[in-house]
Amino acid sequence: xxxxxxxxxxxxxxxxxxxxxxxxxxxxxxxxxxxxxxxxxxxxxxxxxxxxxxxxxxxxxxxxxxxxxxxxxxxxxxxxxxxxxxxxxxxxxxxxxxxxxxxxxxxxxxxxxxxxxxxxxxxxxxxxxxxxxxxxxxxxxxxxxxxxxxxxxxxxxxxxxxxxxxxxxxxxxxxxxxxxxxxxxxxxxxxxxxxxxxxxxxxxxxxxxxxxxxxxxxxxxxxxxxxxxxxxxxxxxxxxxxxxxxxxxxxxxxxxxxxxxxxxxxxxxxxxxxxxxxxxxxxxxxxxxxxxxxxxxxxxxxxxxx
Numbered sequence: 572x573x574x575x576x577x578x579x580x581x582x583x584x585x586x587x588x589x590x591x592x593x594x595x596x597x598x599x600x601x602x603x604x605x606x607x608x609x610x611x612x613x614x615x616x617x618x619x620x621x622x623x624x625x626x627x628x629x630x631x632x633x634x635x636x637x638x639x640x641x642x643x644x645x646x647x648x649x650x651x652x653x654x655x656x657x658x659x660x661x662x663x664x665x666x667x668x669x670x671x672x673x674x675x676x677x678x679x680x681x682x683x684x685x686x687x688x689x690x691x692x693x694x695x696x697x698x699x700x701x702x703x704x705x706x707x708x709x710x711x712x713x714x715x716x717x718x719x720x721x722x723x724x725x726x727x728x729x730x731x732x733x734x735x736x737x738x739x740x741x742x743x744x745x746x747x748x749x750x751x752x753x754x755x756x757x758x759x760x761x762x763x764x765x766x767x768x769x770x771x772x773x774x775x776x777x778x779x780x781x782x783x784x785x786x787x788x789x790x791x792x793x794x795x796x797x798x799x800x801x802x803x804x805x806x807x808x809x810x811x812x813x814x815x816x817x818x819x820x821x822x823x824x825x826x827x828x829x830x831x832x833x834x835x836x837x838x839x840x841x842x843x844x845x846x847x848x849x850x851x852x853x854x855x856x857x858x859x860x861x862x863x864x865x866x867x868x869x870x871x872x873x874x875x876x877x
Contacts, residue, residue, distance in 0.1 A: 575606035577744035579615050584741030586619045592654055592757065593623045594691075598642045600630030613649045622758060624654025626691060627677075631663055635673045639680035646686070655711045655759050656681055657689035660696060671700040678707045689713055689757065691732075697725035711756045715748075729756040 573596040579585060595612045596604045609625065616623035627642040629635075646656045658677050664670040674690055681688040689711030690702050697714050703726035714721040715732035730752045737749035780786055 573604070573606060574609060574612055575604075577742055577747060579612065579741060580743050581741035582615045582619045582621070585739055586621055588740050590621060590739060592752075593621055594626050594654055594657060595623065595651070596628060596659070597625035597645045597649060597651060598638070599628040600638060601633045601641060603645065604628070608645075609649060609651070613651045616653075617650075622653030623651050624656060624689075624757075624759065625649065625651040626657040626659050626689075628659045629661075629664065629673060629677065635677035636680045639677045639684065643681060643684045643686060652686075652759050654757050655689040656686050657691050657711065657713060660690055660692045660700075664696075666696040666699040668700075670696060671705075674700060674702065675705045675707070678705065678710060682707065687711070687759065689729075691715065694721050694725055697728070698722055701726050703727040709756065713750070713757070729754045 593612070593616050595609045595616075596606075597609045599605055613623050613625075625642070625646045627638065629638065642656060642658075646652065658674060658681075660670055660674050664673065674692075678688040678690060687709045688707060691713040692700065692702070692715070694714060694716040697712070702710060702712050711730070712726075712728040713730040713732065714725055714728045715735075716722075717732075717734055720733075721728055721731060730750050732748055732750045734749040735746060737747045739747050
């Protein structure tokens with residue numbers, strides 16, 4: 572939202588329509604947004620309990636670090652801290668390495684100043700600059716693409732701006748940008764309170780057994796691990812050497828599963844990855860496997876899931 576082109580006449584109507592958060596332009600380049608301070612929008616959103624945050628329109632000068640400092644100072648003055656402060660990265664930049672470098676530097680400075688940053692950019696910018704690979708912990712990614720979801724090549728994103736021609740009761744404007752969020756990462760308070768815990772993640776149902784009971788992620792990891800030992804199934808036990816080979820293979824598979832899982836969760840930026848890794852390892856370790864060797868040189872395996 573930008574006061575130059577949108578005027579709120581009834582904040583209660585805005586909230587009643589279901590608006591759950593508002594970003595408003597607060598700074599532009601080296602100063603306050605050209606339409607003036609955003610106090611009215613920020614205070615109005617506060618008055619009805621709608622989380623509000625500021626965004627900064629990037630210019631070629633001053634330096635990204637200086638623009639970050641001006642931006643954060645205005646966010647603090649306004650108390651526009653319900654959403655992460657977001658960089659608006661578009662023209663006069665192009666979708667290239669220069670824009671990527673600018674975005675990384677500005678977002679790092681915002682983080683240094685005590686705020687988890689966000690970045691807004693269109694689908695083309697996202698595909699070429701890949702903000703999900705900037706290495707900024709917890710970075711909120713907000714991609715604009717109208718009429719379709721962002722391309723897979725754009726990488727991970729938290730918020731999709733899907734229309735620039737919306738209409739909201741209580742807002743006087745020719746149009747309003749509309750967004751849809753897929754995570755809670757855009758809220759400044761998104762942390763352990765709004766993200767699943769390690770236990771919740773491991774115990775979340777990901778499928779059902781034939782008897783209708785749920786299969787959790789922890790079950791799936793443990794059962795996959797056990798399958799390497801007990802793989803003979805109804806056909807009978809596996810030879811000892813094959814069982815030993817399976818142990819090595821499943822150890823490698825375990826590392827792959829854990830690496831893939833922690834990488835997927837790392838995109839959210841709010842899970843204790845060390846705790847997650849340990850929890851998965853513990854789940855596998857608790858799936859005890861006893862290997863008995865008989866005189867015929869064949870082994871039998873008995874899985875015991877603790």
